[in-house]
Each structure stands twice: as structure tokens, then as C-alpha cells.
Amino acid sequence: MINKKIKSKNSFFWIYAVIFAIFLGIFFFKSSFSTPKKIDQDTFFDILSKGEVQKILVKHKETVLVYLKKDAFLEGSNTYRDFSNENERKFFTTYPLQYEFEIGDLQFFQKKFEEYKNKYNIVATIDFKNQQEYTITKFFFDYGVFFILLIFFWIFIFRRIGATGGGAGGQIFNIGKSKAKLFDENDDVKITFKDVAGLDGAKEEVQEIVDFLKSPQKYTKLGGKIPKGALLIGPPGTGKTLLAKAVAGEAKVPFFSLSGSDFVEMFVGVGASRVRDLFEKAKEKSPCIIFIDEIDAIGRARGKSSIAGSNDERENTLNQLLTEMDGFGTNTNVIVLAATNRSDILDQALLRPGRFDRTIIVDTPELNERKEIFCVHLKRLVLSNNVDIDFLARQTPGFSGADIANVCNESALIAARKNRSEIISQDFLDAIDRIIGGLEKKNKIIKPNEKKRIAYHEAGHATISWLLEHAAPLVKVTIVPRGRTLGSAWYLPEERQLTTPEQMKDEICTLLAGRSAEEIIFSSISTGALNDLERVTKQAQSMVVIFGLNDKIGNISYYDSTGQNEFSFSKPYSEKTAQIIDEEISKIITEQYQRAKKILKNNEKKLSMLANQLLEKEVLFREDLKKIFGERPYPDEIGDMLSTVNSNP
CATH class of the missing domain: 1.20.58.760 (Peptidase M41)
Known part of the structure; x- marks a missing residue:
């Protein structure tokens, strides 16, 4: 499936490249051969005497453009243009060649022109134009190819921007669309609350939100209202995103997942547009849950450290989020979950009841919680009989869930490096030392x-x-x-x-x-x-x-x-x-x-x-x-x- 998508993108790339090359060639071919050739007056009157001039145009009383007859390019014609191939000849029979020369005295030139007409019985005409005049047809003929090239160039560029994250479907017109990933009953999300160890209080809070969406009558019959949102706060690696994934696996309602940075874009107004589009999609799927990871990317307090309006775009995005969460048109069947490790910098308007009604602290695990986390990560490891999980839990105070997962993985790598068939306790101790202190340097030279x-x-x-x-x-x-x-x-x-x-x-x-x-x-x-x-x-x-x-x-x-x-x-x-x-x-x-x-x-x-x-x-x-x-x-x-x-x- 991935290979097909890559081939599709590559095919579009080559199509645009070929079209661009064709128009570029036409533009330069036309411009190179349709540019008037500079001649002098004597050469012009020589051409005129041979009857190959169809008409002349005097511009601003000083410049003369010469248009030749089409039959001037036929076989046997005495022409002042040498053609290198047949395609060049066909082009100039369609677009007559122009010559250009400068004149001094207009009256003298006009008198001489009339003399040549009478002498050689020539039907060529003379026109006068003192200002630049363009018709729509002539303007397109002269500059249309250039504008077509420019349009195709920008379409190509914006498609490339869209394909790398500028908007859904790789189209510039979709740049204001939300990039949230939707999980519903058709998605096989394998992570559940059973896979989340050591967060009993937090699991209870979010489980209640899931239950409310599944059976709201249980709560509303007593006069309760569904909470608008819940904010997960805790240090990095403590399991905030994992908890949200478990909600997606447990909930039988649509689940939109995205990061706070997904709202941020270089174009003005895109962030607010994506917020509106996200909530419109959520309302269509309601009841549903929206999860915004690292919400501090857009939720930072307004007015702090702003320099000459540098934060206007981010603040507009935050204002739109505040309105969607608790405004006149709020849909109460949409719940917002958010996670951050910088709650101290969030805007107070975002934290008030009615928007994020609940604040769930996801702190570093205690001793018993670390033991549960070890049990989850040790299931896939080949352990010796001397591994004491209680001791490992005591050896890792202050470790987050991500740190414990890293310890387990590092211990397996150390055991494999030492060609062991199973992991022993010392491998875990070495892994803890490696993570806390760094790599051991036994070969370091010390006096x-x-x-x-x-x-x-x-x-x-x-x-x-x-x-x-x-x-x-x-x-x-x-x-x-x-x-x-x-x-x-x-x-x-x-x-x-x-x-x-x-x-x-x-x-x-x-x-x-x-x-x-x-x-x-x-x-x-x-x-x-x-x-x-x-x-x-x-x-x-x-x-x-x-x-x-x-x-x-x-x-x-x-x-x-x-x-x-x-x-x-x-x-x-x-x-x-x-x-x-x-x-x-x-x-x-x-x-x-x-x-x-x-x-x-x-x-x-x-x-x-x-x-x-x-x-x-x-x-x-x-x-x-x-x-x-x-x-x-x-x-x-x-x-x-x-x-x-x-x-x-």
C-alpha cells in the first residue's frame, strides 16, 4: 500500500515536470524566433523592392516594424532568413517574421517608401501608432505562455507543500483542514487500560469519561452534565499519551488524535481554521473524544513575552479553541482530552471549569506502581530465576514509565551483548547504571x-x-x-x-x-x-x-x-x-x-x-x-x- 502511494506521488511529479518542460520550451522557442531582427534602411528597401513586404508599422515616429508575406518563406523565395530545419520554416509561415530598424526623418522615409511602391508596383501598406495598444488576444499571445508556466509552477509547488504536511490530500486548498487522525470502531486499537500500569487514579478519571459517552443516562438522570474536557498533567514519560491511546482502545466512540503543533503553520489564519474544521468533524461524529497532545504548543498564556505582535497567530488559534470548547455553539457531546508537562505556562482561560473541568495529575510512579510497570514490560523478556521485581522497583526511584521501559530494553541488549541465553539481575543493574551515569569508559587514561x-x-x-x-x-x-x-x-x-x-x-x-x-x-x-x-x-x-x-x-x-x-x-x-x-x-x-x-x-x-x-x-x-x-x-x-x-x- 505504501509503495502504491509513493508511485502515485512520483507519477504526479513526472507529469508536472513534463508539462512544465513543454511550456518552457514553447515559450523560449517562440520568444527566440519571434523577436524582430535588427536591419538598416538600405536592407529594408532592398527587401521592399523584391515585393516580400506585406506591411510596415511606424511606432512613435522612430521605429519601423516590417511584416513579410507568408509566401516569402516558400521554396525559391529570396529571403533574408536561413532556416535550419522544416519545423522552423513551418513556424514562420504561421507567424510572419518581423524586421526592425530605426529612422531619422519620418517625412523623408515616408516619401522614399511611396517612391519604391510606385516604382516596383508594390501593394505594401504603412500604418502609424504613437502609443502601445494591446488587445486581449495580443496580450495572451505575447505573455500567455509565461503566465501559464507561472500557474503550473505554483500549482506544482503547493502540491509539494501539501504532500509534506501543508494540508489534507496534498492540496493547497485543504491547508486549513484539520490533520487529526480518527480512530473509530473500525480501527483495531490494541492498547487498553490493562496495558496501562501504575496509573489507577488517572485511569479511573478517564474511564468515567468513556462510560459517560457510552451510557450518558446513568449520569444525566441525576442532573449531572458531561465534562467539557480533562487535562493530563505530568512529567515527560509518565504515560499521558499512553493513557490517551488506552482511551481510544476502550471507547466505542470516535476518537480524534493530534498534537498541538499540528495547528501551527506559517500561513496566517491556518491554526484557527484547523480548530474550526476539527470541531466540525467532531460534531458530525458526536458523541466523540478529541485528544490534543502537547497542548502547550498553542495554549501558552496570552500576552507573555510577546514582541510586536509576534504571537498573534498562536493567540488567534488559542482564542478559536477557547470559543469552540465553551462558546454559544458548543456541542456538549464532544469531550476534549489534552496532555502537557508545562501546565504552569497555560492560559488561565483554558484551565477554567467549563473548558477543562478536570485536571488529572500523572506523576512519576511510586514503589508499587513501578513494580506493576516492570511486570508489564518484563512479559516479553527471557528472564532468569534470580530476577527480583521488588528489588528492581526499589532500585529505580524517580523513574518514569518510559525510563522503566528503557531499563528493560537496555538489560536485554546487555545480556545479548554478553552472549547470555537469559537476562539476569546484574544486567538490570548495569542497565540502570548505563541510563543514569552513561557509558562505562574503562579505557580512559587517568594518572x-x-x-x-x-x-x-x-x-x-x-x-x-x-x-x-x-x-x-x-x-x-x-x-x-x-x-x-x-x-x-x-x-x-x-x-x-x-x-x-x-x-x-x-x-x-x-x-x-x-x-x-x-x-x-x-x-x-x-x-x-x-x-x-x-x-x-x-x-x-x-x-x-x-x-x-x-x-x-x-x-x-x-x-x-x-x-x-x-x-x-x-x-x-x-x-x-x-x-x-x-x-x-x-x-x-x-x-x-x-x-x-x-x-x-x-x-x-x-x-x-x-x-x-x-x-x-x-x-x-x-x-x-x-x-x-x-x-x-x-x-x-x-x-x-x-x-x-x-x-x-
Whole structure:
């Protein structure tokens, strides 16, 4: 089917190319041979004396056009034109050749012309025209071919634009038509709610919309009204589009699917036209559902960062969408589903009840939800008996559904690369490391003194994380370069909904432990703590400015959840407050840095043992730290589970 479409497009291309070439040839052939040939007066009177002139036209009393008789081109005729082939001869018998020359004194020329007529008994006539005169026929004869070429050229160009997305059917006249894809009962959509794991709350919301369309009497008999729309909000990869596909698979009503960028076009007015066309089609198919993915492409708040009307076209598109969703002519049997990960920049008129009545949060999955997602993606994989799904779910905090799918696929690739017949747990751990840290670079050349510094740096992180109460449990520590890092310590953060100042300070202390260890052992610091310092600064800044966890600033937050200050160049606080904020951020970081140095000095011998083992083995696990430091002073819930992982696979 695809090959037929390609052949059809190619055939149209060659048809237009041939037509264009033919008209182009005719135009140049005509123009090259119909242009008057320059001669002088003596040559003209020589031709005139032979009786081959039909008439002459004097233009503006200075230019003379000479028209020859048709029989001047017949065999035996004395002509001043040499023909290279028979086609050229036939052309000039149809369109008489013109000569052109300039005259000085018109009266003298006219007198001489009359003398030649009388002398040689010539019937040629003379006409005079002092201004340019065109009839419709003559205008078409002179310029018609050019305009025909131009028309065919533009038709060809617009068909090509249409074929690449300018409009439905590849026609320029359809450029304002909607490009939404329609799914109905005739389409075999295989994705259902059973294929969507970990989104129970969101599934319940959209399932209710589908049920309403299937049996509206169940809700309307109690006086309820169908919601106009539902907005899916969540980070990238959390399953918003997948949920919409499941709605298409479950619903027995027409389902229109398109992206917000499908409304955007270089031509003015196209976006609003496509919105109107979309809702007209939807009303014809009602009851139905419209799904707009990445609606922030057209739904951005109006009037923000607009420069000299640069957003007029997008705003017109948004205005038309607002009118269609809740205007005088709204059809209540059309429901709009939309998805975005930038809800903070959407226009408030779009979010109000009556347009998007429901806001459905599709957040990153929790522990049990990640386990369900793993179960879905592991069905098609060949697994060994030692793969623990619970452990994999705990190893991936903060991962989205797309990230988990990537982990499963990457683990299969790693197992195949190692010529295994099944996937083991270590393949999943390597896949997680690959996704988080990047590709392992074992062949990277590192000087011995630099490698030693890296070992102590990472040992400092591991030591502090082992000894502090609120630090995340350590999984492993390595000095093998991976991605842009020369070494790393891997943790398993605790999943919590609230965070206390003590927990945040312990995290800051752990991050500063690497540089603290360098200063203690080498009496100098390096640039290796760049990422640590960046994270520390943001953490301390959030404590002071956002969460109100600083005594000196007090219970004040300068965080703007509405995004109104996104493009503001002024700070929401005074210069005096800014100075206090800077001082408090610096104070928090300095205190935790000194705290890390104190803890490491008290455990300097164990720190060196850990660093030396890192230099020897390059990778150490939780069990290795337990041999050096003993049991962790503050046991964590997942300690036993991490201890069961094979540290030497």
C-alpha cells in the first residue's frame, strides 16, 4: 500500500515536470524566433523592392516594424532568413517574421517608401501608432505562455507543500483542514487500560469519561452534565499519551488524535481554521473524544513575552479553541482530552471549569506502581530465576514509565551483548547504571595521582552516607569513569512525601564529603566537586528561598507556582533581603562542610582503608563497607534487601 502511494506521488511529479518542460520550451522557442531582427534602411528597401513586404508599422515616429508575406518563406523565395530545419520554416509561415530598424526623418522615409511602391508596383501598406495598444488576444499571445508556466509552477509547488504536511490530500486548498487522525470502531486499537500500569487514579478519571459517552443516562438522570474536557498533567514519560491511546482502545466512540503543533503553520489564519474544521468533524461524529497532545504548543498564556505582535497567530488559534470548547455553539457531546508537562505556562482561560473541568495529575510512579510497570514490560523478556521485581522497583526511584521501559530494553541488549541465553539481575543493574551515569569508559587514561584523589573523593561520600542518620542508603561506590564522571557513589533514596531540615542538611553534608576528604588527605582541593557543589547550592537555596526552613528569613517563600514571574527581570525581594539570603545559604554550606570534615577526621583510618580497596577493586558494594565500618548505626528498611544482591556477579 505504501509503495502504491509513493508511485502515485512520483507519477504526479513526472507529469508536472513534463508539462512544465513543454511550456518552457514553447515559450523560449517562440520568444527566440519571434523577436524582430535588427536591419538598416538600405536592407529594408532592398527587401521592399523584391515585393516580400506585406506591411510596415511606424511606432512613435522612430521605429519601423516590417511584416513579410507568408509566401516569402516558400521554396525559391529570396529571403533574408536561413532556416535550419522544416519545423522552423513551418513556424514562420504561421507567424510572419518581423524586421526592425530605426529612422531619422519620418517625412523623408515616408516619401522614399511611396517612391519604391510606385516604382516596383508594390501593394505594401504603412500604418502609424504613437502609443502601445494591446488587445486581449495580443496580450495572451505575447505573455500567455509565461503566465501559464507561472500557474503550473505554483500549482506544482503547493502540491509539494501539501504532500509534506501543508494540508489534507496534498492540496493547497485543504491547508486549513484539520490533520487529526480518527480512530473509530473500525480501527483495531490494541492498547487498553490493562496495558496501562501504575496509573489507577488517572485511569479511573478517564474511564468515567468513556462510560459517560457510552451510557450518558446513568449520569444525566441525576442532573449531572458531561465534562467539557480533562487535562493530563505530568512529567515527560509518565504515560499521558499512553493513557490517551488506552482511551481510544476502550471507547466505542470516535476518537480524534493530534498534537498541538499540528495547528501551527506559517500561513496566517491556518491554526484557527484547523480548530474550526476539527470541531466540525467532531460534531458530525458526536458523541466523540478529541485528544490534543502537547497542548502547550498553542495554549501558552496570552500576552507573555510577546514582541510586536509576534504571537498573534498562536493567540488567534488559542482564542478559536477557547470559543469552540465553551462558546454559544458548543456541542456538549464532544469531550476534549489534552496532555502537557508545562501546565504552569497555560492560559488561565483554558484551565477554567467549563473548558477543562478536570485536571488529572500523572506523576512519576511510586514503589508499587513501578513494580506493576516492570511486570508489564518484563512479559516479553527471557528472564532468569534470580530476577527480583521488588528489588528492581526499589532500585529505580524517580523513574518514569518510559525510563522503566528503557531499563528493560537496555538489560536485554546487555545480556545479548554478553552472549547470555537469559537476562539476569546484574544486567538490570548495569542497565540502570548505563541510563543514569552513561557509558562505562574503562579505557580512559587517568594518572595515578589523579586516580588516588578520585578514590578518596568517592570514599568520602560513601563514609559520610554510611554514618549519617538521614543519608540515603549506599548501593555501591566506583572509580570507573562513566559518562562525564570520573567516579560515583550510588544511593537508593528513601521515598518520602515530606522532607525535614535535618534530612536536607544530611544530604548536603554527604555531597560535600568528597571535597572534605580531598582537603584532609591532600591538603588541597580540586575541580572534581563541580556537580556536588551545584547540587549543594540548589539544595541550600531551596531551604532558604522556597521552603522557609531558615530561622533568619522566617516562614517566607519566594516560589511562584503560577509562573507569572517567569519572564520578570526583578527579584521579589529587596536588596537587603537578597544579602541576608546569600549569607544564610553560605552559612548552611559552610556548617555542613565543617561537619563533614570533622566526621571524616574521626574516621580517617577507615576512610583510607576504603579508598585503598577502591584503588584495588575499582567497585565496592554495601557488604564491603560493612566489613570496614561494621553495621550501619542507623539501619534502613532496605538494608537487608541490598545485602542479598550478589556483589561479585
